[in-house]
Amino acid sequence: MLPALTLGLQMGLTTALPMPAAVVALEATPQFELDAYTTQIEARGGWWLELDDRLLLAAPATAFAELVAGRRVLDELGWIKPDELALQARGCTIHPSAPLPPIARAGRYTLVRAPATLLPYRLPEVSEWRPVVPNRSIAQDWRARGRLDVAKRAANPQVQQRVDEVDRDRWFGVLEHLATYDRSSRHADIANARDWLLAKFGSLGLQTSTHAFTMSGTAVPQVNVIGTLPGSSLPNEWIVVGAHYDSIQSNASSATAAPGAEDNASGCAAVVEMAEVFTRFPPQRSMLFVCFSGEEQGLIGSSAWAQSLQSAGTLGNIKLALIMDMIGYSTDGQLDVLLETSSALSSVFPPFQSAVADYATELVPHTSTNPFGSDHMPFINRSVPSLLVIEYDYDAYPGYHRTNDVPGTISHALDMGGGVLKMNAAVLTEAAGYSSSALFGNGFED
Ligand SMILES: [Zn+2]
Structure with missing residues (x-):
């Protein structure tokens, strides 16, 4: 990453004048070729943005034609400056965002032409808008x-x-069971889901605890559920595996059940499945399996827990917080998965690269360093290494925040969820540490 001073100077130079701009297809351009191309764009006085499978480039008129020559141009943008653009978060479609002309999708944002009324951006925990840095x-x-x-x-x-050891059918069975509860944070039935999770963690041999927090506007008790697997040799180094277990539906009366099969029984069941795997192979570091509540009201449970650890002085024990939210759906059977953290914490990515390459080759991973709107944010905002795993097709999910978010709506669930579980099991093995004796036996098999 560029030092802040260099970046500021660059922004000063490149935002000064509008330049001709276009979006070109990248297709299978290896990283070293892309690096050479973007270096060339900058050397000619231009600027660029990598947008997943495409590149936006802008350059002085004298260099522009030469820089786009031989590329497949997807969109001509006319003359623009970076501060005329913004990134707009894509959430569920029940309350659609203001319709702005989309330029490209990238991570969980859409690049749009920014209206003048956009500023100030809402930061940091729920960032619906981000400025564009060239x-x-x-x-x-x-x-x-x-x-x-x-x-x-x-x-x-x-x-x-x-x-x-990952069992995708076992994972889907837990998902189906969790979806039988009405897990709205404002409905009493969420307590039954909480109790089931506590009992499940207990039956796996985890040390169970709860973390209560307050949320305005409801008398229903708000509780995070925690199952701890103590590390064999590094117990004060923690690996957090987390997901929210509360759900929401916004398309019917508030008294109607919120089954939340994909959002987020899928992630919560994956926390349970990781506990199933790692209780069979005890790790060197402690693993904390955490199911959060109050996520849909603004990350309230995970924020409260992170704050409580900060107050207790134990937040620094967390070496990695792996968060899962909507991991079981694919629109078309191409298993696109999005990994998301901040640019400052992007050193969490490489282990996922190896995990997919070696153990979950069916996944098509994408990464974004513009995080927002899930339980990774309270950790990222406190500089704790954290990452969100989410299906890349999440905003096309037909049940998103609706009463039809039921198991049958989740197409390609076993392949998608199964791939994510294998990737995460691989990453967590390395992160939590293992001893070679675990190869030859463990105390949990029967
Ligand atoms: Zn969610």
Whole structure:
């Protein structure tokens, strides 16, 4: 990443004048070729944005034609400056965002032409808008950039063993069960889901605890559920595996049930499945399996928990917080998954690159360093290494925040969720640490 001073100077130069701009297709352009291209654009006085499978480039008129020559131009944008653009978050479609002309989708944002009334941006925990900083990757397609080929290596038997322990049918069974509860944070039935999760964690041999917090506007108790697997040799180093278990529906009366099968019984069941795997292969670091509530009202449960750890002085124990939210759906069977963190924390990405290349080759991973709107944010905002895993097709999910978010609506669930579970099991094995003796037996099998 560029130092702040350099970046400021660059912005000063490149935002001064409008330039001709276009969006071109990147297709299978390896990373080193893309780096050479963007270096060339900057050298000619232009600027660029990587937008997943495409590149926006702007350059002085004298250089523009030469820079786009031989490229497949998808969109001519006329003369623009970066501050005439903005990134607009894509949420569910029940309350659609203001219709602005979309330029491209990248991560969970759409690049749009920014209206003058946009500022100030809402920061930091729920960022619906982001300014555009030139010469940045907004989102990246790892497979098309050749990153998975680079990361490919021989499988590690320790990791393979845990990956093989993943049972996608068991995961889907938990998902189906969680979807039988009305888990709206404002409805009493959420307590039954909470109790079921506590009992499940207990039955797996985890140390169980709860973290209560307050949320305005409801008398229903608000509780995060925590199952702890103490580390064998590094118990004060924590790996958090988290997902929200509350749900919401916004398309019917508030008394109607919110089944939330995909959002987010899918992620919560994945937390349970990771606990199933790692209780069979005890790790060196402690693993904290956490199901949050109050997410849909503004990340209230995860924020309260992160704040409580900060107050207790234990937040720094967290070496990685892996958050899952909507992991089981694919529109078309191409298993696109989005990994999201901040640019400052992007060193969390490489282990996922190896995990997909070696253990979950069916996934098509994309990355974004513009995070927003899920339980990774309270950690990211406190500089704790954290990452969100979410299906890339999430905003096309027909049940998103609706009463039809039921198991049958989640197309390609076993393939999509199964791939994510294998990837995460691989990453968590390395993150939590293992001892070689675990290869030859464990105390939990019967
Ligand atoms: Zn969610």
